[in-house]
Amino acid sequence: MTSYLPPAQRIWWNVPVGRQEIVWITIALIWCLILFFMMPYWHVYGKQNLSTEAYKTTPAQYGPKVQAMIDKYTVRTETEQQIPVVAPPAGSDIYMLARLWQWWPILELEKGKTYRLHLSSMDWQHGFSVQPVNINMQVVPGYEMVLNITPDVAGEYGVVCNEYCGIGHHTMLGRIYVKE
Amino acid sequence: MSNFRLCPDTGLFFDKNAESLMKVHAVAAVVSLLVAGLLALGVALTRWPAVHLLPADQFYMFLTAHGIDALLFWIIFFEIAILYFAGSTLLRVRLAAPKWAWLGFALMLIGAVTTNVAIFQGNSSVMMTSYVPMQAAPHFYLGLILFAVGALIGCFVFFGTLVIAKTENTYEGSVPLVTFGAITAAIIAVFTIASGAIILVPTFLWSIGYISHIDPEMYRIIWWAMGHSSQQINVAAHVSVWYLVAGLTLGARPMSEKVSRFAFLLYIFFLQLASAHHILVDPGVSAEWKIFNTSYAMYLAVLASMIHGLTVPGAMEVAQREKGYTHGLFEWLRKAPWGNPAFSSTFISLVIFGFIGGITGVVMGTEQINLIIHNTIYVPAHFHATVAVGTTLTFMGLAFFLIPVLFRRQMILPTLAKWQPFLFGGSMTVLILFMMGAGTLGVSRRHWDMDFAGAALSFEYSGMAYTLMGIAGIGAVVAVISGGAFLLITVGSLLFGKKLEPSAGILQSFLGVPLSADTYNAKPEILPMAAPVEEHGSAGFEAPGTFVLAMVLLVSFIVYYFINWKYLASVWPLS
Ligand code: HEM
Ligand SMILES: [Cu+2]
Ligand SMILES: [Cu+2]
Numbered sequence: 029m030t031s032y033l034p035p036a037q038r039i040w041w042n043v044p045v046g047r048q049e050i051v052w053i054t055i056a057l058i059w060c061l062i063l064f065f066m067m068p069y070w071h072v073y074g075k076q077n078l079s080t081e082a083y084k085t086t087p088a089q090y091g092p093k094v095q096a097m098i099d100k101y102t103v104r105t106e107t108e109q110q111i112p113v114v115a116p117p118a119g120s121d122i123y124m125l126a127r128l129w130q131w132w133p134i135l136e137l138e139k140g141k142t143y144r145l146h147l148s149s150m151d152w153q154h155g156f157s158v159q160p161v162n163i164n165m166q167v168v169p170g171y172e173m174v175l176n177i178t179p180d181v182a183g184e185y186g187v188v189c190n191e192y193c194g195i196g197h198h199t200m201l202g203r204i205y206v207k208e
Numbered sequence: 209m210s211n212f213r214l215c216p217d218t219g220l221f222f223d224k225n226a227e228s229l230m231k232v233h234a235v236a237a238v239v240s241l242l243v244a245g246l247l248a249l250g251v252a253l254t255r256w257p258a259v260h261l262l263p264a265d266q267f268y269m270f271l272t273a274h275g276i277d278a279l280l281f282w283i284i285f286f287e288i289a290i291l292y293f294a295g296s297t298l299l300r301v302r303l304a305a306p307k308w309a310w311l312g313f314a315l316m317l318i319g320a321v322t323t324n325v326a327i328f329q330g331n332s333s334v335m336m337t338s339y340v341p342m343q344a345a346p347h348f349y350l351g352l353i354l355f356a357v358g359a360l361i362g363c364f365v366f367f368g369t370l371v372i373a374k375t376e377n378t379y380e381g382s383v384p385l386v387t388f389g390a391i392t393a394a395i396i397a398v399f400t401i402a403s404g405a406i407i408l409v410p411t412f413l414w415s416i417g418y419i420s421h422i423d424p425e426m427y428r429i430i431w432w433a434m435g436h437s438s439q440q441i442n443v444a445a446h447v448s449v450w451y452l453v454a455g456l457t458l459g460a461r462p463m464s465e466k467v468s469r470f471a472f473l474l475y476i477f478f479l480q481l482a483s484a485h486h487i488l489v490d491p492g493v494s495a496e497w498k499i500f501n502t503s504y505a506m507y508l509a510v511l512a513s514m515i516h517g518l519t520v521p522g523a524m525e526v527a528q529r530e531k532g533y534t535h536g537l538f539e540w541l542r543k544a545p546w547g548n549p550a551f552s553s554t555f556i557s558l559v560i561f562g563f564i565g566g567i568t569g570v571v572m573g574t575e576q577i578n579l580i581i582h583n584t585i586y587v588p589a590h591f592h593a594t595v596a597v598g599t600t601l602t603f604m605g606l607a608f609f610l611i612p613v614l615f616r617r618q619m620i621l622p623t624l625a626k627w628q629p630f631l632f633g634g635s636m637t638v639l640i641l642f643m644m645g646a647g648t649l650g651v652s653r654r655h656w657d658m659d660f661a662g663a664a665l666s667f668e669y670s671g672m673a674y675t676l677m678g679i680a681g682i683g684a685v686v687a688v689i690s691g692g693a694f695l696l697i698t699v700g701s702l703l704f705g706k707k708l709e710p711s712a713g714i715l716q717s718f719l720g721v722p723l724s725a726d727t728y729n730a731k732p733e734i735l736p737m738a739a740p741v742e743e744h745g746s747a748g749f750e751a752p753g754t755f756v757l758a759m760v761l762l763v764s765f766i767v768y769y770f771i772n773w774k775y776l777a778s779v780w781p782l783s
Contacts, residue, residue: 030455031462031523032298033738034381040465048749049467049518052758056514059762060507066773067499067575075781076576082492107664130664142781147491153339153424155583155652159667161779162650164582166490168424169341173491178781186667188660190583190652192335194342195264198656201663 078165081174087150090172094123098133106134106203113205121146121174124187124202126154126167128194131187131202139182139206148172155191158204164190179206211302213723214730215613218456221732222614225306226296226369228720230289230614232313234607235718237285238698240320241600244278245691247271248684252639255585256681257658257674264656268333271654273324275336279595280355280438281320286603287393287445288312288362294390294448295369300732301378304368312361319355322347335654337431340411340422349412353405360401363394379735385462385469386455389448392472396441403433425490432483442595443513444475446557446602450520453554453605457545460527461738463519463750471519474512485573489582498575510570517562518758521555522751529750537753553605553629560633561598564640567765568593571772580776583654585677586647589640596687597636601629604694611698616712616723617705625697631690638683646676648775 037043071077102112112133116122118141125132127150137143147156149169156165161181165173179185187202213222250270253261262270296303303309325347326332332344370391373379383391407430413419451468454460462468484501487493503510528540545551568590572581581587611619619625651658651673658669658677702717711724722728749755 030459030738031451032384032386032455034379034384034735035465036461036738036740037465038381038737040382043464043466045464045467046750048522048751048755049464049515052518052755053467053511053515055762056511059765060511060514063507063510063570063574063769064499064503067503070576070773071495074576074777075783076579076776076779077495077783078489078576078579079783080492080494109664111664134665152342157583157650157652158780159650160670162580162584162648163779163782164489164579164584166428166487166582168428168491170423171425171491176783180780186665188650188652188655188667190655191339192268192654195268196662197268197654198264198660199663201660201665201667203665203667 079175083172083174084170085148085172086170090123090125090148091150093146094125094132097121097123102133103136116143119143124156125150126156126189126200127151129189129196129200131156131189131200134203134205136205136207137179139208140178140180142176142178145175145177146172147175152193153191154189154193154200157188157190159186159188161185166191179204182206182208210731211728212300212730212732213728214732218613220297220613221300221730223296223302224722224728225309226292226303227614228722229303229306229309229313230292230297230610231717232720233285233289233292234610234614235702236313236317236320237282237289237603238607238695240277240281240285241691242695243324244274244282245688245695247274247277248691249688252681252684252688254656255677256684257677259681260657265330265333267656268335268654269327269330272333272335273327276323276327276352277320278600279336280352283442283595283599283603284355284359285316285320286607287397287441288316288359290445290449290606291362291366291390291394292369294387295366295373298384298387298735299370299373299379300735301369301373301376303365304372305365308361309365312358312365315354315358315361317358319351319353319358321351322354323351326351337435338411339431340414340424340427343415346412346415349408349415353408353412356401356404356408359397363397363401366390366394377734378732381737385465386448386452388469389444389451389472392475393441393444393448395476396437396444400434400437400441403430403437407431407434425492428490429483429487432486436483436486439591439594440475440509442599444472446561446599447472447513447516447520449602449606450516450554450558451523453550453602453609454520454524454527456609457548457551457554458524458527460523461741463522463526467515468519471512471515474508478509485578488573488575488578495575502573502575507570510566513562513566517558517566517761518754520558521757522754524555525751525754537756540753547626549625549629550605550609552626553601553608553633556629556633557598557601557605560593560601560637560640562761563764564637565590565593565598567768568644570765571769574769574772577772577776579782580772580779581647583652584647585643585651585653585655588653589643589647592636592643593640597633597640601633601636604632605629607694607698611701611705612708615702615717616707616709617701617717618708619697620701620705621697624693628690628693628697631693632687635683635686635690639680639687640683642676642680642683646673646680649673649676651677
């Protein structure tokens with residue numbers, strides 16, 4: 029009479045299933061299908077989807093691209109480290125570089141405009157976590173991910189690193205400005 | 209001369225070799241949990257912003273060891289004991305190849321010690337995921353490989369035991385449901401360990417310089433084929449224990465053998481897809497691949513868990529109703545043996561696993577929603593609901609049950625034991641809910657300082673985030689204390705509990721030395737099939753209370769799921 033004895037019927041797979049289980053399995057299956065179809069649905073009707081655009085890269089290729097943007101569009105520097113604040117034109121390719129333990133450079137974007145944001149790491153894995161909007165991406169060395177972002181609320185955002193990257197991980201903090 | 213001992217309290221037959229091996233695996237598991245718990249205290253007190261106990265290097269060292277000792281060593285040592293129990297003890301058969309089983313245990317033990325040594329030497333603070341190209345000392349990986357090989361041997365000893373039971377006809381009909389679930393777990397384990405070998409062996413070779421480069425994205429995908437599949441092992445194992453405890457404490461039988469076994473099979477069919485939900489915000493993975501895999505082909509593994517979520521408490525309810533607790537919807541539940549820690553831990557674990565672990569898992573594994581949760585402290589909140597309450601609390605309850613039955617010692621501090629599952633389950637739930645809240649506010653996991661001391665720039669989390677982390681810290685401290693109560697009771701009972709069998713000494717308990725020869729005098733008869741039951745008209749609902757609970761779960765699930773879509777809709781548009 030228990031779960032740890034062999035089934036009471038030798039041919040247990042022919043024993044009919046009770047109504048209660050059938051009803052629950054049906055409901056659960058419908059819910060599972062809804063869970064499934066929500067994802068393609070959001071690709072069509074939702075506004076927050078990740079592009080799958082990505083390229084293999086190396087630090088030697090990625091670094092100069094970031095530098096080129098910095099050389100062209102730096103508007104000022106901040107802090108003693110002279111971190112460049114870069115304000116590229118709306119719609120352009122913008123770059124954020126992750127390295128131990130820095131997000132480089134600071135980006136200054138216009139509210140409501142779309143940019144092609146490139147992300148890659150020069151060394152270990154990092155986590156691109158924009159706060160407080162709470163957008164989180166994995167940054168993997170050797171790969172350059174391209175995302176189309178449209179910051180739609182003005183403000184000052186922190187870029188936290190939320191993939192553990194060694195002893196200085198907690199000091200890896202960047203910034204994005206979104207201007208009206 | 210026989211090799212079996214009959215447990216006078218339960219009627220279970222213990223094979224001498226299986227008994228010794230179960231004991232040493234259980235002891236090694238409990239020691240791992242002890243270490244993991246002490247480390248958890250350090251970790252949690254550091255994440256409590258007002259306390260911020262440890263310096264950064266120790267925090268990351270402790271966190272690496274906490275993850276590995278809890279998730280791998282505690283759980284897997286205990287699971288091998290469960291496999292031997294579900295094979296040898298439940299089927300009344302001798303254990304296959306005991307020498308191999310001991311070799312497996314030795315490898316697991318050496319592996320566990322080696323990896324711990326590597327971590328505490330200080331230059332392997334790479335987290336349990338050890339994402340390349342961050343590199344640990346070679347013996348960090350080597351220990352994990354040895355541990356995995358040992359566990360693999362344990363799985364094959366279990367399979368061999370099943371073969372012996374079949375050929376020697378030690379049972380009638382088909383294997384019991386609990387054994388069936390354990391078989392599921394072991395099959396998944398073989399797949400998991402194979403994936404582990406594919407990724408850890410090259411990583412080890414890389415750490416000693418034989419391989420120059422490991423692609424970090426490929427590492428993530430294959431590592432998680434191991435890392436997540438191993439969670440399927442845990443689910444299959446603890447669900448089996450739920451059925452076992454339902455049978456042991458209430459005499460419950462499965463509502464339908466077919467349904468429950470089918471649900472276990474679903475775990476096997478879809479497990480190889482599991483790594484995807486760790487890769488949802490990674491570069492260059494196609495949306496189709498993510499959707500198909502993260503949902504395990506349309507959420508069929510979720511379906512399996514939802515089925516068990518009905519059939520486990522349903523089986524309990526049916527058994528209770530047959531005892532006469534038929535009043536209203538919930539008399540069966542009120543009159544359940546809440547004073548028996550094996551029962552209460554199972555039930556609490558079932559509820560928290562389903563309501564929190566299951567729902568959060570599906571939500572954050574949704575392709576797009578993941579981007580507002582990935583790597584926040586919401587993630588550890590989720591898996592403490594699944595492994596720290598789901599698996600760990602279930603195993604704790606089984607451990608209480610095993611003290612008299614397997615170790616032949618009377619449990620000390622029975623009143624504390626009665627409260628322990630409530631304390632642990634309750635405080636863990638506090639920890640979990642408040643970490644979930646903080647994660648929703650963006651607080652990062654694996655992060656030493658939410659003030660970012662020493663950073664060139666600054667960012668301030670909301671005051672609420674600090675409050676939530678503080679309350680989580682309080683929950684954590686109580687959880688560690690109640691975990692300590694578990695250790696006190698189990699280890700204390702093995703040391704000081706009244707001997708229920710004169711030869712049950714300390715060596716017998718801790719080193720697996722057999723009891724005196726004359727206790728092994730039983731000749732098990734062939735394990736009979738369960739007694740047939742009259743059908744009470746299966747047209748009606750046999751377990752209406754459970755059905756109501758299941759609907760509450762479903763409604764919570766739906767509401768919480770769509771709240772998260774709404775939250776997602778509020779962040780910056782991305783494409
Ligand atoms: C005794 C009570 C426990 C407490 C207070 C506790 C606390 C914590 C905390 C606060 C973290 C996250 C820290 C961070 O990401 O910054 C953590 C991580 C973790 N815990 Fe626990 N935990 C406990 C028990 C357990 C148990 C029983 C298990 C598994 C069976 C477990 C498995 C893990 C794992 C796998 C991690 C992730 C480590 C990583 O990120 O690499 N914990 N724990
Ligand atoms: Cu970083
Ligand atoms: Cu980091």
